[in-house]
Amino acid sequence: MSPTNIFAPVSTSAKSIFGLSIFVLAVTAAIFVVVFALLTYSVVKFRKRTNDDGREPPQVYGSNQVELAWTVIPVLIVVALFMATARVIADVQKTARPENAIEVIAIGHQFWWEYRYPALGVVTANELHVPVSDPAHPTPTLIKLLSADTDHSFWVPRLAGKTDLIPNHPNSMWIDPHQTGLYLGQCAQYCGTQHAKMLLRVYVQSRDEFDRWIQEQRRPAFASDAASRGQRIFETTACINCHTVAGTVADGRFGPDLTHLMSRDTIAAGATPNTPQNLRLWIRDPEAIKPGSLMPAMELNDQDLNALTAYLETLR
Amino acid sequence: MSTDAIALPRTELASRPVVDALHEWVTTVDHKRLGILYIVYALLFLVIGGIEAGVMRIQLVRPHNDFVSPQVFNRMFTMHGTTMIFFVAMPLVFGFANYLIPLMIGARDMAFPRLNAFSFWLTAFGGLLLYFSLVGANGLYGAGNAPDVGWFAYAPLTSRTFSVGHSTDFWTLGLLVSGFGSIGTAINILTTILCLRCPGMSLGKMPLLVWLNFVMSGMVVLAVSPLTAAQLMLLVDRYLGGHFFDTQAGGSAVIWMHFFWIFGHPEVYVLVIPAFAFASEIIPVFSRKAIFGYPVMVAATICIGFIGMSVWAHHMFTVGMSSNANTFFVLSTMAIAVPTGIKIFNWLATMWGGKIEFKTPMLFCVGFLFQFLIAGLTGIMLSAAPFDWQLGNSYFVVAHFHYVIVGGILFTVFAALYYWFPKMTGRMCDETLGKLHFWLFLIGFHLTFDFMHIPGLLGMPRRIYTYEPGRGWDIWNLIVTIGVFFQALGTLVFVANLLWSYFKGKAAGNDPWDAWTLEWSTNSPPPAYNFATIPAIKSRRPLWDLKHPDDPDWKYE
Numbered sequence: 001m002s003p004t005n006i007f008a009p010v011s012t013s014a015k016s017i018f019g020l021s022i023f024v025l026a027v028t029a030a031i032f033v034v035v036f037a038l039l040t041y042s043v044v045k046f047r048k049r050t051n052d053d054g055r056e057p058p059q060v061y062g063s064n065q066v067e068l069a070w071t072v073i074p075v076l077i078v079v080a081l082f083m084a085t086a087r088v089i090a091d092v093q094k095t096a097r098p099e100n101a102i103e104v105i106a107i108g109h110q111f112w113w114e115y116r117y118p119a120l121g122v123v124t125a126n127e128l129h130v131p132v133s134d135p136a137h138p139t140p141t142l143i144k145l146l147s148a149d150t151d152h153s154f155w156v157p158r159l160a161g162k163t164d165l166i167p168n169h170p171n172s173m174w175i176d177p178h179q180t181g182l183y184l185g186q187c188a189q190y191c192g193t194q195h196a197k198m199l200l201r202v203y204v205q206s207r208d209e210f211d212r213w214i215q216e217q218r219r220p221a222f223a224s225d226a227a228s229r230g231q232r233i234f235e236t237t238a239c240i241n242c243h244t245v246a247g248t249v250a251d252g253r254f255g256p257d258l259t260h261l262m263s264r265d266t267i268a269a270g271a272t273p274n275t276p277q278n279l280r281l282w283i284r285d286p287e288a289i290k291p292g293s294l295m296p297a298m299e300l301n302d303q304d305l306n307a308l309t310a311y312l313e314t315l316r
Numbered sequence: 317m318s319t320d321a322i323a324l325p326r327t328e329l330a331s332r333p334v335v336d337a338l339h340e341w342v343t344t345v346d347h348k349r350l351g352i353l354y355i356v357y358a359l360l361f362l363v364i365g366g367i368e369a370g371v372m373r374i375q376l377v378r379p380h381n382d383f384v385s386p387q388v389f390n391r392m393f394t395m396h397g398t399t400m401i402f403f404v405a406m407p408l409v410f411g412f413a414n415y416l417i418p419l420m421i422g423a424r425d426m427a428f429p430r431l432n433a434f435s436f437w438l439t440a441f442g443g444l445l446l447y448f449s450l451v452g453a454n455g456l457y458g459a460g461n462a463p464d465v466g467w468f469a470y471a472p473l474t475s476r477t478f479s480v481g482h483s484t485d486f487w488t489l490g491l492l493v494s495g496f497g498s499i500g501t502a503i504n505i506l507t508t509i510l511c512l513r514c515p516g517m518s519l520g521k522m523p524l525l526v527w528l529n530f531v532m533s534g535m536v537v538l539a540v541s542p543l544t545a546a547q548l549m550l551l552v553d554r555y556l557g558g559h560f561f562d563t564q565a566g567g568s569a570v571i572w573m574h575f576f577w578i579f580g581h582p583e584v585y586v587l588v589i590p591a592f593a594f595a596s597e598i599i600p601v602f603s604r605k606a607i608f609g610y611p612v613m614v615a616a617t618i619c620i621g622f623i624g625m626s627v628w629a630h631h632m633f634t635v636g637m638s639s640n641a642n643t644f645f646v647l648s649t650m651a652i653a654v655p656t657g658i659k660i661f662n663w664l665a666t667m668w669g670g671k672i673e674f675k676t677p678m679l680f681c682v683g684f685l686f687q688f689l690i691a692g693l694t695g696i697m698l699s700a701a702p703f704d705w706q707l708g709n710s711y712f713v714v715a716h717f718h719y720v721i722v723g724g725i726l727f728t729v730f731a732a733l734y735y736w737f738p739k740m741t742g743r744m745c746d747e748t749l750g751k752l753h754f755w756l757f758l759i760g761f762h763l764t765f766d767f768m769h770i771p772g773l774l775g776m777p778r779r780i781y782t783y784e785p786g787r788g789w790d791i792w793n794l795i796v797t798i799g800v801f802f803q804a805l806g807t808l809v810f811v812a813n814l815l816w817s818y819f820k821g822k823a824a825g826n827d828p829w830d831a832w833t834l835e836w837s838t839n840s841p842p843p844a845y846n847f848a849t850i851p852a853i854k855s856r857r858p859l860w861d862l863k864h865p866d867d868p869d870w871k872y873e
Contacts, residue, residue, distance in 0.1 A: 002788030004775025006706040017702045024700050028693040035689050038664055043682055046603070048671040056864075057670050061872055062609035070661040074654045082650050085700040086643045092702060093639035110478075145636075150473045151569060153634060153709060157775040161705020164635045167472060167563035169570055171636035184787070188709045188777040189634075190466045192473060193386050196780035292386050 003184045006157045010179045012135075013092045013160045020088045027081060092161075095174060101142045102130065108145070108152030108165035108187070111194040111293055112256055112269040122217040123244070125256030126269045129203045131210040133176035139207070140176035150192055156185030156202050164189055177204040186270075193292030199270030213263075220247040221259045221315050230311025233304050238296070245315060255295065261315040268293065280309045345429035346844055350436050351415025352740060355733075357440055358407035359811075361399050364447075366807060368396040373764075373797040379785040389781035390464040391483075395446075397467025398487065401583065402494055403443040405721065408729050409590045410439070410501045413529045415740065417505060419835035419842060420523045422514025422851045427507040435500035442494025449486035463487035466779060468580060469550075471561030471572035476554050485554065492547045495540045502536035505529055514834070515852040520614075521873070523833045523856065524607060527614050528593035531621040532586050538625060539582035546575035570635055577628035585624040588720060589617060591728040592659060595681050598728075598735050599663050601831045602678035603670030606857060606869065609662045616655035616662075623652050633704040642701045649699035656692055660685065675829075676750030680731035683758055687723030691716065694769070709779075712772025718765050730757070730810070737817065738824030742840040745821060749813035756806030763799025767792050832857035 001008065009015040106128070107114040116123050130141040145154055147165040154173065155162035163173045177183070187198035205213065234240065235249050242255035250258075261267075264274055268290050272278045281288055284305055286295040300308060341349060371392050375383045384392070414432065418425055426432045446463075453461040463483040465473050474484050509530045513522065522530075550572075552558035559565040561572045600607045607613060630649045633642055663685060672678065694716040698704050707713060730753070737745050771789040783789055827836040836859055838847055855861055855869035 002774040004787050006773055006775060014706075017706055020700060021697075021703050021706070024697050024703055028696055032689065032693055035660065035664075036686070039682075039685055039689070042664055042667045043672065046667055046670050046672050048604075048673045052671060056604050059606050059869075059872075060608060060665075060669065061606055062612065066665065067609050067612045067658070067662075071654065071658060074657045078650045078653060081696065081700065082647050085646050085650075085702065088700075088702040089639050089642050089646070092705075093642070150478055151470050153777075155709075155775070155777065157706060161702060162634050162708060163705070166569050166635060168566070168568065169563075169636065185775065186777060186780075190390075190470070190473070190779040192478065193390060193464075195390075196386065196782050199784070 003182075004157045008158055010181075010183070011133075011159045011175050011177045012140075013174060014158060016088050016091050017161055020084060023084055024081060027077060031077070092174075097142065098138060098140055100138075101140050101174075103142050103144065104128065104130070105144045105146060106154060106165065108147040108149075108154075108191070108198075109254075110149050110192050111187075111198045111290065113198070113200065114148075114256065117214070120214050120218070122214055123246075123257045124217060124260065124264075126199075126266065127201045127203060127264050129205060129210060129213050130175065130177065131207050132180045132204050133178060135176075135178060138176050140174050143173050143175065145171040145173065151189045152187045152191045152198070153189035154185075154200065155188035156183050156200050158183050159185075159202060162188045175202075177202075180204050180206055180209075194290055197269060197271040197290050197293075199266075201266065201270050216263060217260055221245050230307035230309070233300070233308045234311055237298060237300075239298070239308075242295075258312065258315055261312055263316060276309060276313060279312060280305060283308060283312075343433075345425075345433045347414050347418050347426045347429065347432060348740070348842060348844075348846075350432050351411045351413075353436055354407045354411030354414060354439070357443070358404045358411060361403040361407070361443060363807070363811075365396050365399040365404055366804065368392045368399065370800055370804065372396065373800045375781060376783070376793050377797040378794065379783050379790055381782060384781070386781040387464065390466075390779070391462040393779055394463050394466050394469075394487070398446060398463070398491070399443075400721070401467065401587075402491060403439075403446070405587045405725060406494070406498060407439055409532065409587060410435075410498070412590065412594070412729075412732055412736070413505055413532070414501070416736065416835060417508055417526055417529060418512065419739075419838070419846055420526050420833050421509065421512060421517055422834050422847060422853070423508065423512035424845050424847070424850075426504050427511055428504050431500050432504050435497040435504065438497030438500065439494045442490045442492075442497065445493060446486055446490030449483050449490075453481055453483040453486055468576050469572075470576075471550075471567075471569040472563050474550060474554075474572075475562055477564075485551070488547045488550055488554075492544060492551075495544045495547070498536055498540050499544075502533040502540070505533040506537070509533075514850050517853055520611070521853065521856050524596035524610065524613055525593040525833075528589050528596065528617050531617050532589045532593075535582050535586050535589070535621055535624065539579045539586060542575050543579035546572065546579070549575075570632075573632050573635060574629070577631045578625075581628040581631060582624050584717075584720065585620055587725050589620065591684070591725040592617070594728040594732040594735075595663060595684055597833065598677050598681050598731050599666050601829050602673050602675060602681070603667045604673075605666055605670040606860075607662070608665035608668075609658075610856065612658060613662055616658045619655040620652060623648060623655070627652060630699055630701075630704070633701045634708050646699055646701050650696065653692060653696055653699075660689060660692075675734075676745065676747060676754060677731040677735035679751065679754045680727045680734065683754070684724055684727040684731070687719060687727065687761070691719035691724055694719065707772060709777055710772035711776045711778055712769050714778050715765050715768035715772060718768070722761060723765065727761075730754075733814075735829070736835075737814070738828045739835055739840050739842070741818055741821070742824055743817055743821030744824050744828060745817045746813050749809055749816070753806050753809040753813060756802050756809060760799045760802025760804075760806055763802060764796050765799070767795045767799070827859070830863075832860040834858055837862075 009018045103119055105116040113126050115128050131139050133139045145163055145165040147167040152165040153162045159175045159177055160173055163171050181204055183202040185200035187195055240250035240252055242252040244251050244257045246259040267274045267282055271290050283298050285297050286293050375381055375389055449462050461481055461483045465479055465484055509526055549560040553560050553562055559567040561567050563569050596607055627649045629645045698707055734745050734750055770792045774788050776789045824840045826840055834851055855873050857869045861868035
């Protein structure tokens with residue numbers, strides 16, 4: 001089954017959307033069957049026969065009763081659909097903020113996602129971690145949606161409908177996933193060259209796992225002597241203009257925070273798995289993985305490249 | 317009134333040098349020639365826009381394909397959308413309106429023939445300007461650069477920060493210029509209909525096509541103006557240091573969306589109302605019955621016109637509007653289903669009890685009826701805002717609006733071309749090729765756009781140049797791409813048919829379909845002055861009255 005199927009909801013808002021969808025689909029399917037049958041019948045039944053007498057059929061100019069009938073019935077259908085829709089809009093949009101909600105700020109960048117947990121002191125990128133929410137004891141996540149550049153849209157179909165990230169126009173949305181697991185999605189508003197590889201990964205974890213993940217993310221970056229040469233390269237090239245490694249001089253904000261890079265499964269906003277080979281290729285030639293991404297090729301020689309990769313491999 | 321009194325024997329001119337003939341076409345102010353220019357111009361762009369679609373579909377045939385780069389893909393969908401809306405659909409609509417309205421209301425030309433020519437050449441120039449970006453906008457290695465901001469060009473992607481060079485300027489100026497052309501033609505159509513109707517033709521006796529184009533033109537004036545304003549604001553932002561859409565300086569990206577969609581949604585009705593107009597003329601003739609419920613059809617159209625101006629923000633359900641605003645736009649959008657439904661039922665009732673003859677124009681109209689039904693129903697799904705939070709900007713939306721524009725509008729345009737081609741050229745289109753075109757295109761259309769709904773339901777967003785495997789999208793994209801080849805084949809047959817029929821088709825005569833409106837009372841093609849004597853009419857179907865003096869329509873209307 002498709003991991004991004006809108007008909008497999010696991011969160012309250014996605015479920016209420018699903019419920020409405022089924023109602024709307026049922027009503028439209030019924031209309032379709034009736035009108036399709038009428039059209040087919042009239043096209044078949046009233047076709048000109050080969051033994052036609054050549055006379056014009058009786059001319060009928062209209063009928064007010066009939067017109068009234070096929071005005072009133074659709075009006076009633078529209079009223080029913082509208083009421084059902086208005087109710088779901090109110091359900092999803094007017095939810096009051098629960099006490100124990102976890103707040104995440106998601107910031108859309110040209111072709112990657114920044115996630116900040118202001119209350120927990122965690123900053124990460126591209127892979128969002130949230131706790132599972134038991135319907136009996138909900139622990140929902142409130143995602144505030146901002147954009148650093150152009151318009152983006154946050155869409156993980158099994159968790160919620162999409163909401164846009166628009167610069168200078170803060171939005172927010174709720175998710176309360178009822179099952180642990182990895183949920184996929186991607187940017188759903190055209191945002192530039194690499195809109196296609198701005199992928200979303202949401203890791204829904206049990207409360208314990210989530211708390212452990214938070215603890216690990218709050219630790220400073222692990223420093224080792226073996227990597228010092230790579231670290232020096234990192235800190236003396238353009239890398240630090242865009243990237244942060246907490247506890248070092250690197251404090252750029254333009255690109256993803258790399259403090260715990262190795263805790264992530266993918267790099268380049270989900271474009272490729274986070275393996276040493278891919279990481280090395282990504283530094284050497286980002287165009288090979290994601291043409292049009294804003295990360296420049298760093299033009300390092302092989303030795304420096306290996307050292308830099310080795311340094312990044314220590315950022316756990 | 318009699319047919320002979322109106323039609324003149326055809327005068328054959330001696331053949332003239334090509335340059336003279338060409339000069340006449342370029343300098344013409346004749347509504348018929350301008351109409352044909354619009355249509356030919358649009359058909360050329362239809363082929364170009366189709367090729368752009370083909371490039372995209374080849375790229376998407378499998379995941380991680382590398383047929384084109386993301387840059388090229390983004391230019392393709394921007395140019396495809398912009399071309400198809402502004403330089404195919406709009407010119408087709410205006411072409412037919414130009415050609416048919418004076419003939420149908422018994423006039424000798426449009427109210428402002430020179431404005432008419434001016435408007436056409438503005439539209440033509442707009443299209444050339446857009447495509448000149450391929451040469452003129454600075455790109456790599458001295459080559460040009462087509463715009464890549466998407467056809468709705470959301471801010472701030474269009475700002476100079478994110479769109480360097482001049483490709484966006486060519487896009488803006490191309491639409492600005494052709495927008496002036498559209499407004500000029502719309503004013504011309506409104507004036508012509510109000511002032512130049514023949515004796516006896518009260519508003520209530522106009523053919524439905526004329527009524528519908530009247531509503532369409534009113535909408536063009538109201539809808540294109542905000543687009544023009546927005547384009548000017550964008551130019552001010554880009555060159556004069558304005559901040560309308562500059563989010564870094566307190567401008568608003570959302571304001572651009574409102575400006576664009578208060579044009580963009582009425583635009584859908586601007587295009588589809590003329591499609592309704594074609595269906596409303598062609599279905600009665602091939603069913604051999606008067607249109608059912610003429611006054612209701614007019615009222616429903618006016619209703620669509622008014623409500624259509626107040627639904628634009630249903631394109632913006634995901635931008636974070638308040639629940640009240642969302643609810644309002646749900647209601648207004650759903651309300652449109654009522655007059656639209658009335659129309660479908662009236663066409664159905666027109667066929668009911670008739671003797672339907674499946675000539676090519678009628679085949680395309682029947683295809684339209686079925687496909688527009690489905691397009692309307694998926695429209696209802698999208699109008700339910702929460703459902704749209706899932707479906708918006710996905711391939712489901714792409715499938716939905718192609719169902720409207722191809723399955724609805726293009727099918728009726730094909731019907732109209734087959735139906736009025738004899739009037740325009742004096743020759744019949746070939747029926748066998750016409751039917752082959754219909755079936756090929758029908759199969760291609762359904763392969764492409766039926767199956768395109770599914771990846772949308774499975775979470776595939778639009779405007780991505782490639783996609784990940786393992787999301788259940790692969791097979792559907794393959795089928796969608798296969799359909800494109802059938803559509804292309806059908807289009808080839810269509811072009812061949814037009815060319816062959818133009819030179820070799822059998823002579824049409826004045827009234828090949830045994831139809832009822834005034835254009836069929838004059839020669840095919842009509843003389844420059846249309847009618848030797850201005851006709852006078854007593855009913856909506858003057859030629860019916862003429863052919864059935866014992867039982868004329870005016871006794872019943």
